[in-house]
Amino acid sequence: MVEPEIIRQIRDLAARGWGAKRIARELEVARNTVRRYLRGGSEAEVQVRPGRRRLDDDGRAEAWQLYTSLAGANAVVVARELRQRGVEASVRTVQRAVADQRRERFAADAASVRFETDPGQQMQIDFGQKVVRIGGKPTRVHLLVSVLCHSRRLFVKAFLSERQDDWREGIAAAFRHFGGVPRTLLGDNARALVVGRDRETSTVTFHPAYAAFCRDWGVLPRACGPYRARTKGKTESAVKYVKRNGLAEREFASFEALEAHLAAWMVEADQRIHGTTHEPPFVRFERDERHALRPLPARPVPVREQRLRRRVANDALVDVDTVRYSVPHRLVRDTVEVALGEREVRIYCGAVLVARHERSFELHARVIDKAHYEGLWRMQPAPLTSTPPPSPLEALGRRLSDYAAVLEEVAS
Incomplete structure (x- = not known):
């Protein structure tokens, strides 16, 4: 939009015989802008923008009803449906009409109540991935992270995949690391753990091998709701902490070196002051949680076979x-x-x-x-030596050189 003073200057200079190009260069505006205002003649010098289109109360209610049902939260679909019903509204108009209700709905979905568990009550598990250079080669490492919910003590184990055996092996290693078993085990809906869910009854069907593993270790499996990953927010945060702090951009000579680094880093992580509890996880674990864990099974079934x-x-x-x-x-x-x-x-x-x-x-x-x-290795020939083998005559006490000297005497 051009200021009224600029418009007056354009017309004054044009009255003096200046061309559009010269006026544009003098006033530092576009040449087409100069021509547009010179063609305007008696039009108003101030540009008037049209007011924003707004839906009335009934239109807003209808737009919100479409937005939450048929349109599937898509404003473009809502605008199209309104036009078919005789209501002219742009996509931006629809977005403004449903903005308040959308903001309230988002806040209700995003709001969470922090759930604190009793000592020994729950352990959360999750996998994270990170590309790490091992032996000079970029390698995708899968990190199983387990967190005791009360003390926030964590355990991490590196794998090269996320198969069912990897889940069970990592969870069993976490139990051994903590020296006991919690009452419940909260995971996500990974296909290695969950094979089905009935949304009407909220019934979860766990993988038979995973369910058998939990029975063997005496722990109750649970799964967070679909698209509700923050239900296990403690391990979600721990996965980020492991990737950003535990590994960062470090390189390792071998996979064994990576495992040794994680083992040393877990000791360090247990001694830090946790941001939520304001205590070191190990101190909180020793004081409140160690005695609350159930004992490890005497003869558990092998977790990987x-x-x-x-x-x-x-x-x-x-x-x-x-x-x-x-x-x-x-x-x-x-x-x-x-x-x-x-x-x-x-x-x-x-x-x-x-x-x-x-x-x-x-x-x-x-x-x-x-x-x-054995049987494929070929016998290597004996190495050649510079010393000739001994003569058989040497066993009789004579050498060839002695006989050669006698022959020379006879010939002379």
Whole structure:
């Protein structure tokens, strides 16, 4: 919008015979602006903007009803539906009409009441992901983070995936780390944990393997509501804390070095002053929560017993999670079954155990038993020496040089 004084100057300079280009350069306005006001003649010198379009009370009520039902919270759809009903309203008009109710609804959905649990009552679990450089290569690491809700003491374990076995192994490791089992275990709706939910009755169907694991450890599984991740806000915050503080942009020489760093960092995290409780989590745990946890089961069922079928490669190795394990070379190109445990890998050909290895967590590592290659190694020839072998005559007390000297005397 051009000021009235500029408009008067444009017309005064034009009356003196100035061209539009010269006036625009002199007053530092666009040439088309000069021409528009020169063509205006007797039009008003001040531009008048039209007032904003507003819906009446009935129109606003109808717009809100459409917004929350048929339109699915889409103002474009509401504007189209209103036009079909004979009400002219732009998308921006609809947005202004429903702004107050939308703000109230958003505040009601976003508002939360902090829920504090009794000691030993609940542990929250969640997975987070972060790309970490391991051995100079970017690697996506999956971090299982567990938090005791009362003391805020946390546990974190790194994996290369988020399969059912990884969930169970990480949760069991957290129980052992804390030295006890809480009463309830709150997680999200990951497919490894939850296989179904009835929204009408709020009934959750847990994965059979996960439910059996919880029964074995004596803990009650729970799942937060759909799209209500803040229900487990303690572990949500802990995941961010682990990624931003525990790992940040650090690099590691190996996966073992990453695990060692996390183990040392957890000790440090337990000693910090927590922002909510204003106490170190370890102090709060020792004072209030350790005695409230249930004891660990005496003989728990193995949490990881994954069975995989693999074909033996020409180099007598089978591949499991980027790690290659050796088998007897006679099984090359045969199909074997790999039993992947928490710390051990067993390989079967039919019902016969043909190989046993300690499980490796290093990316692209090779775990080899040399006995599996017996019969394939070629014997290396003995190295040549510069000293000639001894003569058989030396055993009789004479050397060839002695006979050569006698022959020379006879010839002379």
